[in-house]
Amino acid sequence: MTSPQGNGNLELKDRAMSYPEILHHGATHGVTGSCHQLLMDAQHSLLVDCGLFQGAETSADGRGGAGSLPVGFPLDTVKALIATHVHIDHVGRIPYLLAAGFKGPILCSEPSARLLPIVLEDAFKLGVSGDQQQVERYLKLIGQRLIALPYRHWFTLADTPALLCKVRLQRAGHILGSAYVEVDLHYRHTGQKRRILFSGDLGAPHAPLLPAPQPPYRADTLVIESTYGDRLHEDRRSRRQRLEAVIEQALADRGSVLIPAFSVGRTQELLYELEDIIHRKTRSRPAGNSGGYPLPGNASGQTGWPQLAIILDSPLASRFTQAYRELQPFWDQEAIKRVKSGRRPLGFEQLITVESHADHLRMVGHLASTARPAIVVAGSGMCTSGRIVNYLKAMLGDRRHNVLFVGYQAMGTPGHAIQKYGPRGGYVDLEGERFEIRAGIATLGGYSAHADRQGLVSFITRMREWPDEIRLVHGEADAKRALAAELRRRYEQRQKRVNIITP
Known part of the structure; x- marks a missing residue:
């Protein structure tokens, strides 16, 4: 269904491909720069996250990194950006995405819609301009583009004679407002249906302030983070x-x-x-001590x-x-x-x-x-x-x-x-x-605000219908290898087939 590795600089119209397909524009060589493009058909695609690279990490083609911020892939088919949460390594390139000509809406959860302008204002001042008038114009533009989605609510993103695309956000438990993304695709000419899930960053259980993430009912293709795929957290x-x-x-x-x-x-x-x-x-501290x-x-x-x-x-x-x-x-x-x-x-x-x-x-x-x-x-x-x-x-x-x-x-x-x-x-x-x-x-x-290996595996194995394709992103090489090995073992135990891809 999808290629192991996307090349964002290749013109999509010149490629012979079957849909849906996924291209990765970040978080393939480490844990920053998250940006994934779901190609639904020749006219429709969406982005999940558009984050900054940090440290020595780069994009898949090596051209994007902490010192190279412009968006280097075509945007002509991109109909929307979905922000899983507001950490800078997931949303920090939004100013450059807009500068590159992106005209679509920015979808996120209701808490993220409250937090995202704060993040983007800071990113704009640091990376683009500190001029207050420019900042205000930029924030006004962001406000016009934002669509806040309630959790568990299906939103119709595309409805054409050939394609129906709906998206839904579910709590991810990573930070306030964080979400994983379910994308339902229905190709009307062929009757093909496919559910694709992007995990964003998944939280661990027992985190302060946040309910723990609950796994979805099903997924056909899962793009999942692997930050701590090679270790277990302390209690x-x-x-x-x-x-x-x-x-x-x-x-x-x-x-x-x-x-x-x-x-x-x-x-x-x-x-x-x-x-x-x-x-x-201090419950028993003496009266009069203000602390x-x-x-x-x-x-x-x-x-x-x-x-x-x-x-x-x-x-x-x-x-x-x-x-x-x-x-x-x-x-x-x-x-x-x-x-x-x-x-x-x-x-x-x-x-x-x-x-x-x-x-x-x-x-x-x-x-x-x-x-x-x-x-x-x-x-x-x-x-x-x-x-x-x-x-x-x-x-x-x-x-x-x-x-x-x-x-x-x-x-x-x-x-x-x-x-x-x-x-x-x-x-x-x-x-x-x-x-x-x-x-x-x-x-x-x-x-850590990230799920460990057990949490990542449980997110998959607690689904009623397991994905037949899993793409491991947002992790270093050792973490991906360890997580892939554990997932293959679990699938073999259940006598299920799976295609695990590490872009």
Whole structure:
């Protein structure tokens, strides 16, 4: 049905092909740059995601990468873009897609429609222009293109004498608003029907704030992520205890804990769990103790959990956190129950938000010079840019501080280098300057927002009707190989046939 590898630079009209067919314009050599094109017939295609590449990762043809942003494939048949969720490696190339001439709608879930303009405004300012008038025109255009789809609702994308195409979004459990995409195709001339499913990024069970993803009834072709296809996560049920233990050990070093985190998703999960730790630690604190923490410049203050500052140093993450608060109806029942009990999971007393760049530099200088215990959550999640870089430059060389990774670090990113070489006493290059790593380095694998191998396999095997074709994307080579081997074993056990493709 589909080719093993798409070539986006080849004119579609010159190709002899059978439909449907899938081309991959990203996330084939790693975990970033997600962009997949479903060719339904000679006149109709759709895109699922259009994300940025990060680190050393590139497009399938090697021409698209972190330093090469323009969209390099024909758009004449593309009728719509479906955004599975709003992480930058899934939506960051949308400005370039529009600049290349894309005229269709952008479909996403209702929460994603609230979050996506925040992401795209930031991406536009960083990658295109900071001129406010241009930014406003761009956001107006995005608003005109957005179509927010309720979960579990079939939307007719194409209805012609030859083709009927309907799409549906289902909860993926990765971040708020994340979805996997079901595409139903009916070729009226031949009677052929095909259901194609794009997983986007699938979440793991027991994640804070979000209901776990439920597998679909069926799929004929499945395009599925494989980020952690070669490993199992630590027990997520006990991750709050592990987070607490790692932070207490780090604070015993009498320094700060730096947590690089994505502005949307991971940051809000961390705040949710940190609030729970503080809540449990302070339920019996004496009356009159506000639990506050002095701002830099005040030499007083204790260092126990009730007085520990949780510093959110990211204006973008602060905007997302406010949006998360407004999207409470999409939280899971546990989180909603906490709010009804009077707690503020994303806006508690010890939370300090740093907005201005001047205040950011002041906070970096204060923590670097005093090593006052604090927890700093800042972007970017892979340390490629953002305010976390200034903290790292100022504090990596001090043994009193610690860096705690709670997310995937792609090859070629500073985060990956720190994670790999930091425990060996190595170094990392940040913004063209080399820094020795003396700070403690820790990783909490159970904090991944991605499903592990068991979760990915279960997503497939819990379907009533298993797909006969599976395409593994969004993973490194070892992860794809391990996942493919496990899937083949499961299919053989059930005496089912499957074609597994690794583009």
